[in-house]
Amino acid sequence: MGEAPAFLVDDLQNEPLNGFELKSGTCKTTTTIGDKTYVIGGADDGTLSIEVRIFDSSLGEWVQPTVYGTKPLLSKGHSAVFLNDRILILKKGAKSDDQIWFLEVDTQYVRRQQKQLGTEVVAWSKGVIGNVEKPVVISGPSGVGKGTLISMLMKEFPAMFGFSVSHTTRAPRGTEKDGVHYHFTEKSVMEKEIEDGKFLEFASVHGNLYGTSVEAVEVVADAGKRCILDIDVQGARSVRSSSLEAIFIFVCPPSMEELEKRLRDRGTETEEQILKRLRNAAAEIEQGKSSKIFDFILYNDNLEECYEKLKKLLGLSGCVAAPPKSAALREFNLPLDHSVSKIDDKIIINCISSGLEKESKNLIMLDVSTLKGGAPGRTRGLDFQAIGSFSDGLIGMEKLS
Numbered sequence: 001m002g003e004a005p006a007f008l009v010d011d012l013q014n015e016p017l018n019g020f021e022l023k024s025g026t027c028k029t030t031t032t033i034g035d036k037t038y039v040i041g042g043a044d045d046g047t048l049s050i051e052v053r054i055f056d057s058s059l060g061e062w063v064q065p066t067v068y069g070t071k072p073l074l075s076k077g078h079s080a081v082f083l084n085d086r087i088l089i090l091k092k093g094a095k096s097d098d099q100i101w102f103l104e105v106d107t108q109y110v111r112r113q114q115k116q117l118g119t120e121v122v123a124w125s126k127g128v129i130g131n132v133e134k135p136v137v138i139s140g141p142s143g144v145g146k147g148t149l150i151s152m153l154m155k156e157f158p159a160m161f162g163f164s165v166s167h168t169t170r171a172p173r174g175t176e177k178d179g180v181h182y183h184f185t186e187k188s189v190m191e192k193e194i195e196d197g198k199f200l201e202f203a204s205v206h207g208n209l210y211g212t213s214v215e216a217v218e219v220v221a222d223a224g225k226r227c228i229l230d231i232d233v234q235g236a237r238s239v240r241s242s243s244l245e246a247i248f249i250f251v252c253p254p255s256m257e258e259l260e261k262r263l264r265d266r267g268t269e270t271e272e273q274i275l276k277r278l279r280n281a282a283a284e285i286e287q288g289k290s291s292k293i294f295d296f297i298l299y300n301d302n303l304e305e306c307y308e309k310l311k312k313l314l315g316l317s318g319c320v321a322a323p324p325k326s327a328a329l330r331e332f333n334l335p336l337d338h339s340v341s342k343i344d345d346k347i348i349i350n351c352i353s354s355g356l357e358k359e360s361k362n363l364i365m366l367d368v369s370t371l372k373g374g375a376p377g378r379t380r381g382l383d384f385q386a387i388g389s390f391s392d393g394l395i396g397m398e399k400l401s
């Protein structure tokens with residue numbers, strides 16, 4: 001709460017300013033939803049990130065919300081458009097990977113946090129261009145074949161999937177590379193990073209600490225790929241109750257004898273480790289089958305058959321590996337001079353650029369009908385098309401993807 005600058009109160013009381021910058025030149029926008037007006041923009045204390053304050057007209061008070069997610073850095077201004085449960089922010093003059101942001105104001109995640117904290121909550125997430133499917137969480141006992149199935153998937157569809165590289169305190173195996181298979185970490189360092197909120201989930205498994213950092217998932221999302229997480233049942237449970245919308249798959253062995261054989265034949269663990277993993281396996285299988293965490297259970301008896309079933313679950317049966325996405329789909333330059341309007345689930349951006357001889361206009365359509373999964377920090381499923389360019393009254397139709 002606090003004193004509102006005079007011009008803001010004045011502006012808020014006199015006219016609805018949805019999506020338009022306030023007159024003061026401080027690069028703020030206001031968006032009114034019910035009794036609440038979200039004032040989004042640079043703070044008056046010189047903060048470098050975009051700040052949010054809420055004016056609650058039913059109380060006649062300013063509210064300082066709890067803000068989740070990484071705040072976007074200030075730019076030369078922005079436009080704001082309200083979409084059902086979040087506000088789309090289009091930053092002016094920002095780099096192509098930093099211009100589309102969402103302020104979640106009424107998503108399921110935000111509502112849950114508000115209930116828990118009893119305060120006003122908003123959450124930032126960055127927009128990711130491209131219709132990438134939900135992340136895939138794969139769990140199962142040690143030695144069941146998770147890593148093998150994931151490697152097959154990544155080999156056949158390298159442009160489609162990206163692996164979430166976990167942190168672990170266990171020692172690397174012979175062929176494992178730091179930063180590729182795991183981020184091998186000291187326990188004290190990892191514990192400090194967990195305390196600092198850098199992890200989406202973590203668990204103690206077979207006597208070591210394992211965890212998925214928020215960054216590990218974001219790196220894959222930013223590359224426009226579908227994220228695969230190989231995590232244990234405890235981790236899957238944490239992700240299930242997080243804001244990451246994923247598909248959860250549990251892999252079962254055909255029998256405990258076969259599981260033991262695979263673990264021994266792999267030859268990567270000491271006898272003590274093998275026994276520990278086998279002891280834990282029974283409980284993991286029990287939980288995997290009975291808990292409501294998993295959407296699908298796969299039996300990995302014959303490897304090829306199991307892989308085909310996995311592909312089917314992921315909608316990839318009979319699918320020819322997709323070519324890498326063209327750069328055009330992910331590149332999008334929003335000029336300083338533009339206006340924004342909304343028609344149903346389509347945001348129409350009218351970009352005006354003045355050349356030496358004539359002024360030309362470009363119309364870009366941003367499709368927000370299939371937004372997926374908010375936090376941690378990313379909203380996927382944005383698609384954009386150039387729907388027209390007219391300098392001499394000529395409108396051309398061109399799809400960028």
Ligand SMILES: Nc1nc2c(ncn2[C@@H]2O[C@H](COP(=O)(O)OP(=O)(O)O)[C@@H](O)[C@H]2O)c(=O)[nH]1
Binds near residue numbers: 141167205
């Ligand atoms: N919760 C959680 N579990 C993980 C993570 N990374 C790996 N695990 C799980 O830790 C367990 C042991 O993994 P690992 O040491 O690679 O042995 P392996 O399963 O025998 O190959 C497996 O069940 C993994 O799924 C993580 O980031 N978080």
Ligand SMILES: Nc1ncnc2c1ncn2[C@@H]1O[C@H](COP(=O)(O)OP(=O)(O)O)[C@@H](O)[C@H]1O
Binds near residue numbers: 263302
């Ligand atoms: N369906 C299968 N039949 C026989 N061996 C398998 C099968 N799937 C995996 N394996 C082998 O079992 C061992 C354990 O597999 P791995 O992928 O490392 O398991 P996880 O990642 O679940 O610990 C590996 O040596 C792998 O080659």
